[in-house]
Amino acid sequence: MKTGARLGLVGVLGLMAACATSQKQVVTMPSEGVLADAALARLAQAAPPPPVVGSPQDQADKAASARYVALEDGDRWLLATSHAEVRPPLALQHFDCALGVRLGSAETPALDRMMGRIFHDANSVAERVKARQSRPRPIADDPQRRPCQVVSTAGRNSGSYPSGSAAVGAAYGEAFAVLEPDRAQAVRRIGHQIGVSRLVCAMHYPSDVAAGEAIGQAVARDAAVTPAFQADVAAARAELAAARRSGLTNPGCVAERDALATVLP
Template identity: 80%
Template structure:
């Protein structure tokens, strides 16, 4: 479950690879109770997501083989970045996009941006959880009890559903929203949205098929949300908040570490 896994993420990510990624100290905000999309739209999206690979199928075997290769990244730079990416709730998760945006989120107040991304979190996570409730697929860390996760897990979180990846869904939704807010940086922010999903593979929390399905959810949610009048009403204020953060002249001193981690060759 995305909510449970996020709550159990270690705080170590803030002091590891991206030690300087935190701007002014911010706690996780109270997430909005509603997103941009109606319950019916979210249910229709969930119904359109295909089932996970059948256990023992060639796709399932390929997923497991790919996941096993990611174990080689444990304790390296990419592993530490994945530990940071385990936090996917705004406003803290928005700082994953600092380097791509060329700002230091936290250097200015961003209540509209935080609320906007919180509403996207609600919608993307809702679709992912509905799909998970339909058919259970176990996580890599449950299939292999000896496998290490890059976040703190209790037994229930270890056994929670793997398909689709809620973290990947949320990461891509954030990336698409930032691309709308800052079109000149669209490629860079979409890359980070995708890398948040890759981090779930590095963390042994999901298989490749789980991440691919999650990213599809994130794109669909963002595509519908950005056309919603409520999102469009928020957009001008969110852009102004980003501009205010940019005017502080502060950038994230952890960006060199992020570049090094993202340069890691994936298995």
């Protein structure tokens, strides 16, 4: 482990929290997204079921999850701790380095509104799929397993499939790719890494994350053609441009780069 990178990452977590509370007002999460209920139901119905208990895929998931114990307390673990927050506006700062800005250096109500709606729809689809069947989380299958975040008893015993956080992360990545096509690869990578962080955190199995990412991508694809999303695009792009003109960037980008370079088990 690189001690300097680890200390830098610890620092950036604090900076992100301070930025969210001091430079941006807390946004009330939207009670609805941009997709109609019928569209959400259709996307949920299209999601496959989780692996059957004891099946080769289930066993492979559990073996892969067990290997992630090796990352506990390292740089990638600390980044996963940060990624556990997926609600805007704070979660949008996960994309600072990919975007080359410091979100929080300018007011971004249109961007926050757009991503709040994306959060609502991606999470809603994931929750509908979870309601069909229950798959225990890694930290429930193994009560001795450490999560990288504070988890209540109800949270520990809640459904693992699909990963709602992976769905939201992937949807954010796709939405940012629409806003900034030149940075599409970079923002999609971060959206994917938010899902990877759920493996590091022992909150989900690989199949859960893969299913969540597929949901997030489908939600973003359908949302992008709605009038509500398109109405926010121009304003959100202008807000990102204003943040870039501030000249401020996230001081934790070097630490993030080092953490993302961690070889996964």
